[in-house]
Amino acid sequence: MINSQNISLVVNGEPVSASVPNRTNLVDFLRNQLGLTGSHVGCEHGVCGACTLEVNGSMIRGCLMLAVQADGAEITTVEGFTSRDKAAQLQRSFQKNNALQCGYCTPGMLASALEYVEAGGGADRAAIRQHLSGNYCRCTGYQSIVDAVVDVIEQGAKQ
Amino acid sequence: MSGPLTLFDKPNSYIGKSVPRPDARRLVEGRGKYVDDLQLPRMLHAAFVRSPHAHAEIGIIDTAAATALPGVIAAYTATDLADHVSPYVGILTHLQGLRSPPQMPLAVDRARWQGEPVVMIVAQSRAIAEDACELVEIDFHTLEATCDAKTALQDDAPVIHAEFDSNLAWQRTVDAGNVEEAFNRDDVTVIEREFTFGRHTGVTLEPRASVVEYDPSEEVLTYHYSGQAPHMMQAVLAKHLRLLEENVRIIARDVGGSFGIKIHTYGDDVATAAAAKILGRPIKFIADRNESFVSDIHARDHTVRGRLAVDAEGKIAALEIDDLTGIGPYSMYPRTSAIECNQILNLTGAPYAIDNYRARGTVVFQNKNMMCQYRAVGHPVAMAVADGLLEEAAHKIGMDVVDIRRHNLFADNAYPTNSAAGMKFDDLSHQKALEKLVKFMDYDALRQNQTEARTQNVYRGIGLVSMVEVTNPSPMFYGIGGAPISAQDGASVRLDAAGALHVSASITEQGQGTNTIIAQISAGVFGVDIDRVKVTTGDTATTPYGGGTWASRGAGIGGEAVLQASHALKQQVLDVAGVILQAVSDQLDIVDGHVVDKDAGTQRISLADLGKIVYYRGNELPADVTPELIATRHYRVTDFPFVFTNGAMAAHVEVDVETGFVKVLNFWAVEDCGRVINPKLVDEQIRGGVVQGIGGALYEECIYSPDGQLQNASMADYLVPMAAEMPDIHIDHIETPTKTSVLGAKGAGEAGTGGAPAAIMNAVNDALRPLSTSLHQMPMTPQRILKALGKV
Numbered sequence: 001m002i003n004s005q006n007i008s009l010v011v012n013g014e015p016v017s018a019s020v021p022n023r024t025n026l027v028d029f030l031r032n033q034l035g036l037t038g039s040h041v042g043c044e045h046g047v048c049g050a051c052t053l054e055v056n057g058s059m060i061r062g063c064l065m066l067a068v069q070a071d072g073a074e075i076t077t078v079e080g081f082t083s084r085d086k087a088a089q090l091q092r093s094f095q096k097n098n099a100l101q102c103g104y105c106t107p108g109m110l111a112s113a114l115e116y117v118e119a120g121g122g123a124d125r126a127a128i129r130q131h132l133s134g135n136y137c138r139c140t141g142y143q144s145i146v147d148a149v150v151d152v153i154e155q156g157a158k159q
Numbered sequence: 160m161s162g163p164l165t166l167f168d169k170p171n172s173y174i175g176k177s178v179p180r181p182d183a184r185r186l187v188e189g190r191g192k193y194v195d196d197l198q199l200p201r202m203l204h205a206a207f208v209r210s211p212h213a214h215a216e217i218g219i220i221d222t223a224a225a226t227a228l229p230g231v232i233a234a235y236t237a238t239d240l241a242d243h244v245s246p247y248v249g250i251l252t253h254l255q256g257l258r259s260p261p262q263m264p265l266a267v268d269r270a271r272w273q274g275e276p277v278v279m280i281v282a283q284s285r286a287i288a289e290d291a292c293e294l295v296e297i298d299f300h301t302l303e304a305t306c307d308a309k310t311a312l313q314d315d316a317p318v319i320h321a322e323f324d325s326n327l328a329w330q331r332t333v334d335a336g337n338v339e340e341a342f343n344r345d346d347v348t349v350i351e352r353e354f355t356f357g358r359h360t361g362v363t364l365e366p367r368a369s370v371v372e373y374d375p376s377e378e379v380l381t382y383h384y385s386g387q388a389p390h391m392m393q394a395v396l397a398k399h400l401r402l403l404e405e406n407v408r409i410i411a412r413d414v415g416g417s418f419g420i421k422i423h424t425y426g427d428d429v430a431t432a433a434a435a436k437i438l439g440r441p442i443k444f445i446a447d448r449n450e451s452f453v454s455d456i457h458a459r460d461h462t463v464r465g466r467l468a469v470d471a472e473g474k475i476a477a478l479e480i481d482d483l484t485g486i487g488p489y490s491m492y493p494r495t496s497a498i499e500c501n502q503i504l505n506l507t508g509a510p511y512a513i514d515n516y517r518a519r520g521t522v523v524f525q526n527k528n529m530m531c532q533y534r535a536v537g538h539p540v541a542m543a544v545a546d547g548l549l550e551e552a553a554h555k556i557g558m559d560v561v562d563i564r565r566h567n568l569f570a571d572n573a574y575p576t577n578s579a580a581g582m583k584f585d586d587l588s589h590q591k592a593l594e595k596l597v598k599f600m601d602y603d604a605l606r607q608n609q610t611e612a613r614t615q616n617v618y619r620g621i622g623l624v625s626m627v628e629v630t631n632p633s634p635m636f637y638g639i640g641g642a643p644i645s646a647q648d649g650a651s652v653r654l655d656a657a658g659a660l661h662v663s664a665s666i667t668e669q670g671q672g673t674n675t676i677i678a679q680i681s682a683g684v685f686g687v688d689i690d691r692v693k694v695t696t697g698d699t700a701t702t703p704y705g706g707g708t709w710a711s712r713g714a715g716i717g718g719e720a721v722l723q724a725s726h727a728l729k730q731q732v733l734d735v736a737g738v739i740l741q742a743v744s745d746q747l748d749i750v751d752g753h754v755v756d757k758d759a760g761t762q763r764i765s766l767a768d769l770g771k772i773v774y775y776r777g778n779e780l781p782a783d784v785t786p787e788l789i790a791t792r793h794y795r796v797t798d799f800p801f802v803f804t805n806g807a808m809a810a811h812v813e814v815d816v817e818t819g820f821v822k823v824l825n826f827w828a829v830e831d832c833g834r835v836i837n838p839k840l841v842d843e844q845i846r847g848g849v850v851q852g853i854g855g856a857l858y859e860e861c862i863y864s865p866d867g868q869l870q871n872a873s874m875a876d877y878l879v880p881m882a883a884e885m886p887d888i889h890i891d892h893i894e895t896p897t898k899t900s901v902l903g904a905k906g907a908g909e910a911g912t913g914g915a916p917a918a919i920m921n922a923v924n925d926a927l928r929p930l931s932t933s934l935h936q937m938p939m940t941p942q943r944i945l946k947a948l949g950k951v
Contacts, residue, residue: 023286037196038189040415042364043448047874050364078189091187095179098839101670101847103186104364104415110187125887133883136874138364138416139670141850141911142882144843 007071011036012080020067027051027062029070030077038078038107042136049135052108053077059115078107087114089152099148101139109135113149123153167834173679173689174902177839180675181689182668192412194368194385195445202370203232205431205444206288208278208295209453210270213306213526213867214317217268218298220278225291230283234295235434237265237277243433245399247424249490251640254497257329257522259490260320264426264433270299271319271488272528273867274453279430281442304526304867308485309462311523319488319524328490329497329522333504335579336515341477347468350552355936356459356540357860361533362879365415366446367455369428371435378402382432384411386421387667388707393699394643395424395493396432411697414669418534418851420455422709424492427454452872457861458533459937460485461503461540467548473556473563477515478508478579480544484522487529493642496530497522502537502629508545509578510589510625510805511567516579526867534848536710538628538913539855539937546624546917547924547935554928560921561602564593564625582627583799586895589625592807592829596623599891600809600827613929618814619824620928622921623807626914630832630906631715631802631899633795647795648712649703650720652681652728654788656774658752658766660687662724663695665705666717671908672840673713677721679836680902684725686749687766703791711906714836715802719900720794727790735786736769739779794900802897804905806830808849810918814926816948819941821857821923823886830910831893834903841907842890848911849888854880855912856919860938 008017011034020029025044030036030053042050044063051062054076081087090113093099100106109132116131128149129142137145167174185191210217222234246261266277278295282288303317310316311326319326342349370383380402384392389409397404414421431444446454461484468476482503486496500520508516553563568589569576575585596602605621612619637644650664662681668674678692695701705720706712729749736754737744746757753762754769772779773786780786796802811825828845835841858878862870871877896903916937924933927947934947945951 021286031196032198035198036189037193038191040193040365041195042366043874045448045873045875048364048448078187082188091184094187095183098180098183098672098843100183100186101672101843102363102365102414102416103183103191103670104193106186107189126883129882129885133881136362136364136879136881138362138418138851138879139847140843141846141848141880141888142885143846143887146882146887 005068007068009070009072010074012076022066022068024067025063026065026067026070029067030062036077036079040104040107049108049112050105052111052135054111059111078110081110086117086152089155090114090117090148093148093151097144097148097151099140099145105135105137109137109145117149117152121153123150125150172683174683174836177837178675178679178689180672181678182674193365193415194370194383197370197383199370199372199441202441202443203281203283203438204285204288205434205442206280206285206292207276207427208292208297210266210273210275210277212270212299212301213273213304214302215270216300216302217266217270217277218300221296222278224294225280228287228291228294230287231280231291232283233281233434233438235265235279235430237263237267240264240430240433243400243437244429245401247399247492249492249495251495251637251642253640254329254495254501257490257495257497258323259328260322262489262492264430272526273869274528276427276430279434281434281438306526306863306865306867308460308483308523308525311485311525319526326524328486328524331501331504331520333516333518333580338477338479338515338517341515342468344476346470347476348552348556349466349468350548350555351466352548352551352935354463354465354544354547356461357938358457358460358530359855359859360452360455360457360861361418361420363416363418363420366448366451367421367425367428368445369431370441370443371432372441373436373439375439379406379408380432380436381408381410384409385414386411387417387669387709388422388644389667389697389699390665390704390707391644399429400432400436409699411667417669419532419709423456423494423531425454448874449872452877453528453869456491456531456533457528458499458530459540459855460530463540463544465544465548467552469552469556471556473553473558473566475511475513475567478513478545479517480507482520485525485527485530486522487527488524489529491529491531493644494532494637498532499537503541505580505582506537506541506627509580509582509627510569512569513579518580527863528869534851535909535912538909539852539916542624542626542914543917543920547920550622550921560623561593561597568593568625582803584803585799586833586897587803587805588831588893588895589805591893592805592831593625595891595893596807596809596827596829599829599889605811618816618926620812620814620922620924620926621809622918622925623809624914624917624921625807626805626910628711628804628806628906628910628913629801630711630804631796632710632712633797633800635800636710645704645706647793648705648717648720649791649793650717650724651703651789651791652724654728654732654766654770656770658770659691659693660685661693662721663702664717664721665702665707666713667697667708669708671713671844672837673708675840676714676718676836680718680721681725684722685729687752691752703793711908714904715900715906716794716796718836718904719902720792722902723792723794724790727792731787731790732769735773735784736764738781738784739769739772740764796899798899802899802905804830804832804907804910806910806914808914808918810922812919812922812926814923814944816930819944821939823853823919825886826888828888828911828914829891829893830907831895832907833894833905834896835892835894836904844907845890845911846888848909849915850880850885852912852915853885853919855937856916857938
């Protein structure tokens with residue numbers, strides 16, 4: 001039985017090679033082996049959204065994918081968002097609107113919001129709420145998060 | 160209280176402004192530092208074998224196969240830890256008669272709830288530790304479980320603790336006025352209802368987390384803590400691991416939500432600390448989500464029978480409640496599990512002038528996970544019972560639900576006054592809050608909308624609540640009863656050689672913005688730009704002694720300590736400046752980082768220059784001038800046991816009578832938390848709290864089987880509020896500063912959670928009223944609503 005495999009991937013623009021146990025999920029690999037602790041682990045069964053991150057252009061749950069499945073993939077985590085236009089706008093808008101309290105859901109919430117904004121989603125509050133409804137936040141009650149997303153969309157529309 | 164009168168309207172004051180949180184940028188960029196982010200050299204990982212049974216004798220425990228697994232370092236049972244940990248007992252002497260047996264971190268001889276830790280495995284990774292847990296063999300002999308609080312005191316109920324004669328933990332009664340006589344009056348209408356509040360839990364997104372390191376050379380234990388009360392944890396760990404208190408350091412950096420969940424003493428955390436001490440290596444324990452559900456404290460679990468008598472004018476003649484609550488097999492240490500029941504007795508009907516009030520509370524042991532203080536302790540129950548009965552009474556006598564409140568709320572000029580249960584009130588504004596709410600929500604228009612909707616078979620309801628919140632507790636809350644919990648908090652403020660301020664404070668940050676308001680108060684009171692204030696919290700080695708952040712006390716108590724310390728430092732700086740400038744210090748002020756002439760505003764010397772003279776060129780000062788440039792102040796509430804706040808809230812809901820689903824259309828809150836330091840942060844506390852309250856009212860419940868198995872211990876099965884179901888929440892304020900401090904701030908952390916369930920329940924029942932049914936059981940799930948409607 002092979003217990004580990006070598007994988008090569010690109011994380012936040014940086015090529016990475018590593019040997020990972022087969023059973024290690026992607027978010028644990030990123031956190032524990034690469035030290036990218038921005039992605040958080042909340043439920044480990046794909047419900048809370050805290051580990052949402054981008055793999056090959058799609059937002060996925062880092063706890064529902066094995067690290068070995070990411071061989072050859074291009075991955076962006078919250079640590080890589082600052083260099084991406086809409087993501088950086090969302091980060092600023094989250095701060096301005098106080099769209100976070102404890103900050104634990106924030107990396108995953110930003111990832112889901114980024115997916116919505118980059119897909120050209122409109123400033124419709126109900127649609128934003130619907131899109132974010134896979135990301136759990138215990139602190140804010142969500143309203144300020146919706147405000148932050150709306151602000152970014154409306155600023156984009158003005159430009 | 161005396162204080163600088165111009166403090167709050169000075170041009171450079173930050174108090175009252177929505178300053179963005181400086182630390183938020185770190186968190187949005189993924190640079191947070193939570194406990195699980197720590198990786199220490201030679202760190203090991205803990206996992207626990209937990210009891211699969213609610214009640215069972217523990218026979219032989221065989222850990223041989225587990226310890227033989229490569230990578231496993233140690234396995235511990237209760238016996239192995241007996242010499243390393245002294246037992247703890249969750250009682251407080253002022254809760255007279257409360258009893259609970261000694262508890263150890265791992266179950267001794269008998270497991271008493273499903274999820275109780277029995278064996279601890281320490282291994283090189285969490286995955287290996289979990290593999291080893293699978294290999295532990297435990298000979299359990301199951302026993303009949305006592306799960307239902309309603310039957311726990313029956314003669315035939317299995318007694319959970321052999322040393323006690325029954326499953327009774329505590330009982331208390333309150334009897335004010337003449338309740339019997341009032342209920343027997345000819346001119347009163349009596350409403351009687353039974354209210355049920357299901358168990359729910361905190362579901363902090365970051366689970367409970369500990370990393371503990373021990374240095375045997377200095378006998379120093381360092382506990383990286385995700386929690387709210389570092390000094391309490393220091394005292395608890397020192398006492399029960401037999402260490403000197405000063406040799407235990409608690410460090411709380413970023414905390415991924417707490418809400419009261421992480422303020423208690425958990426066996427798995429204590430076992431982790433004990434193992435770190437035994438092994439002399441760092442150990443990490445992070446609860447997984449299943450462990451969170453079965454071992455994080457639960458809250459509520461109350462059945463309350465209530466009756467209310469009102470006269471024809473709607474004036475309350477009498478209120479009586481009987482609360483029964485199940486707390487699991489032990490009273491939680493050190494805050495105890497009787498506090499929620501105690502609060503319910505203290506707070507039910509507290510907004511109203513009631514002469515005749517009787518209450519009984521009964522707290523019982525049961526074979527379920529432990530119950531303890533969680534956000535808004537007791538408030539949702541107390542408010543829902545009183546305001547639920549009051550709205551029912553209003554309808555019964557044909558009175559509007561707003562009018563009946565107008566007739567009964569304490570008048571705004573009634574203070575100081577006492578409630579029937581003996582609570583001392585001052586500086587409240589119930590009547591003003593109600594009137595503001597009615598206008599804010601456009602009550603009359605909503606009623607009209609409701610009538611119109613009903614003609615189209617759309618069932619909408621409007622529900623209100625008038626409420627109080629316990630904030631800024633004095634030593635009367637815990638300290639008086641013997642708990643190592645500080646009611647006072649401290650702050651040290653110092654000026655450095657570059658003219659910047661460094662504040663270290665004993666209150667703590669879990670995302671509510673504690674560090675921000677500390678900086679606001681200090682910058683404003685002292686007179687520097689907020690960017691020049693560096694705040695340290697959450698470390699017992701570097702902050703003054705204090706209670707931390709809980710019971711909505713951070714701003715009101717810790718904030719006042721910051722204010723006083725900043726003011727004292729300012730006086731020191733002005734005295735030094737007076738010497739340097741050969742001026743009278745009374746005629747100087749500090750504005751924008753400069754000492755200025757108070758009247759003309761002319762800049763005389765920058766704080767950086769002053770700092771350099773004091774620190775580098777002390778030779779320029781007369782020998783008898785020895786500036787400290789650091790000031791420390793502590794503050795506690797002395798005049799009142801608690802500083803109450805008040806508020807009025809309303810919910811607008813639509814009930815789908817075919818599916819039983821409730822849609823919350825809108826929610827309004829008018830809150831009086833005294834002086835508002837940061838309006839945005841206060842609003843967000845209330846919004847988050849309201850949503851947590853909506854969760855308890857509509858979705859959240861820890862569902863147990865009759866034999867004590869938690870059946871929905873995952874986030875897929877336990878429903879929490881998500882973005883799509885929640886409405887926007889409208890907030891307005893009244894500011895009646897408390898006279899107990901110069902700052903005048905009361906707390907705001909729990910109002911939303913305390914008030915929202917009552918407003919939601921009243922709104923749902925208002926929607927159901929034309930269908931001649933009602934529901935007083937939370938959560939008000941679709942199934943329960945359909946059952947109330949007779950459809951299932």
